[in-house]
Amino acid sequence: MLDIQKIRADFPILSQKVNGKPLVYFDNGATSQKPQVVIDAISHYYQTINANIHRGVHTLSQLATDAYEVSRGKIQKHINAQHLHEVIFTAGTTHAINAVANGFAALLTTGDEVLVSALEHHSNIVPWQMLCERTGASLKVIPMNDNGELIMEQFDLLLSERTKIVTVNHISNALGTINPIEYMIARAHEMGAAILIDGAQATPHLKPDVQALDCDFYVFSGHKICGPTGIGILYGKEEWLRKLPPYQGGGEMIATVSFEKTTYADLPHKFEAGTPNIEGGIVLGTAIDYLNEVGFDNIAQYEQELLDYATAQLIAIEGLKIYGTAAHKTSVISFNIEGIHPYDIGTIIDKLGVAVRTGHHCAQPIMDFFKIPGTIRASFAFYNTKEEIDIFVEAVKRAKMMLS
Ligand code: 7TS
Numbered sequence: 174m175l176d177i178q179k180i181r182a183d184f185p186i187l188s189q190k191v192n193g194k195p196l197v198y199f200d201n202g203a204t205s206q207k208p209q210v211v212i213d214a215i216s217h218y219y220q221t222i223n224a225n226i227h228r229g230v231h232t233l234s235q236l237a238t239d240a241y242e243v244s245r246g247k248i249q250k251h252i253n254a255q256h257l258h259e260v261i262f263t264a265g266t267t268h269a270i271n272a273v274a275n276g277f278a279a280l281l282t283t284g285d286e287v288l289v290s291a292l293e294h295h296s297n298i299v300p301w302q303m304l305c306e307r308t309g310a311s312l313k314v315i316p317m318n319d320n321g322e323l324i325m326e327q328f329d330l331l332l333s334e335r336t337k338i339v340t341v342n343h344i345s346n347a348l349g350t351i352n353p354i355e356y357m358i359a360r361a362h363e364m365g366a367a368i369l370i371d372g373a374q375a376t377p378h379l380k381p382d383v384q385a386l387d388c389d390f391y392v393f394s395g396h397k398i399c400g401p402t403g404i405g406i407l408y409g410k411e412e413w414l415r416k417l418p419p420y421q422g423g424g425e426m427i428a429t430v431s432f433e434k435t436t437y438a439d440l441p442h443k444f445e446a447g448t449p450n451i452e453g454g455i456v457l458g459t460a461i462d463y464l465n466e467v468g469f470d471n472i473a474q475y476e477q478e479l480l481d482y483a484t485a486q487l488i489a490i491e492g493l494k495i496y497g498t499a500a501h502k503t504s505v506i507s508f509n510i511e512g513i514h515p516y517d518i519g520t521i522i523d524k525l526g527v528a529v530r531t532g533h534h535c536a537q538p539i540m541d542f543f544k545i546p547g548t549i550r551a552s553f554a555f556y557n558t559k560e561e562i563d564i565f566v567e568a569v570k571r572a573k574m575m576l577s
Pocket residue numbers: 202203204265266267268294296297342344345346347371373374394530534535
């Protein structure tokens with residue numbers, strides 16, 4: 174059982190008023206709020222050990238390097254990667270996916286296929302389209318059904334020896350669907366294809382075990398798991414990270430440089446060109462410690478309660494339709510009210526202190542599937558409460574009354 178009031182006290186922003194009303198923050202799918210330990214760790218870094226890493230003989234540089242590498246170790250443990258050097262610091266999920274897609278340009282040719290799902294965020298579509306344009310490979314799409322679930326029979330039919338990589342999110346940002354990635358990983362491997370899992374929306378809710386999953390790549394962003402922006406993780410199996418060429422060239426990622434030839438540094442540095450987000454890397458470890466203290470089992474159970482509570486109240490509103498009714502879903506509710514534009518509802522409830530996202534959620538193909546311009550998306554975190562859901566539901570009802 175979670176002591177929600179104690180948890181809420183860890184997040185200074187949650188006691189703020191917005192537009193004169195207590196803030197109800199239900200835009201956790203876009204980014205999470207930060208606990209005081211994370212905020213403190215950022216200033217502690219700059220107040221005590223700020224220096225560039227992996228290059229100085231001086232004490233501060235060594236302290237900063239040690240803290241950065243300790244954090245890499247925490248992340249390795251958190252996701253259960255076999256090797257420390259399989260954990261690459263990136264700027265976020267988008268950067269991580271681009272690094273892998275770029276690397277596959279060296280491996281693909283005309284006739285090869287890349288399989289993406291119909292449920293992807295744009296950042297797990299566009300880099301693969303760019304890859305296909307560069308290489309002559311084709312992009313195939315695993316379709317979904319009306320509940321927002323991927324159709325596994327279609328996936329099986331699309332998968333062939335031409336498939337070189339499958340890419341799918343663990344959890345959909347727009348609908349909350351939890352995808353059957355265990356099955357998809359096993360099937361991809363049977364066909365000799367690699368598979369990337371976009372864990373941007375899963376890592377706030379669960380602890381992935383990359384060895385148990387046996388995925389080739391798993392990527393996520395720090396800012397969605399109580400960490401800072403501008404930091405994220407690319408996990409890759411060692412054999413794949415060795416096979417792929419580096420994404421960016423520059424300092425830190427080299428072993429030797431001459432004008433005739435450059436040799437690359439070993440993993441993980443091969444994929445970490447330039448001065449990284451040092452503070453972000455260190456503080457991501459702090460954020461992960463914090464979440465593990467709260468406990469992912471507790472988080473999952475409590476968020477399910479919030480989801481059930483909110484769903485029951487919303488479906489009682491006449492004319493309200495929820496998009497994304499998968500049997501397995503997380504604490505995201507995307508919905509519309511008949512005859513009203515999502516943006517108008519979002520604007521009115523913001524005036525009442527409630528923060529949600531409206532629009533296509535960077536997942537336009539999903540909106541096209543449902544033939545809608547967008548939805549209102551409420552996404553809950555473990556620091557939200559049922560009282561906040563009551564305020565939100567009342568706000569939605571009021572907006573509906575004003576607009577119809
Ligand atoms: N993949 C998924 C599934 C996401 O939800 C997001 C961000 C990204 C990738 C990109 O992550 P970034 O940290 O590199 O930007 N999703 C959202 C969202 O749902 N609302 O705002 C950002």
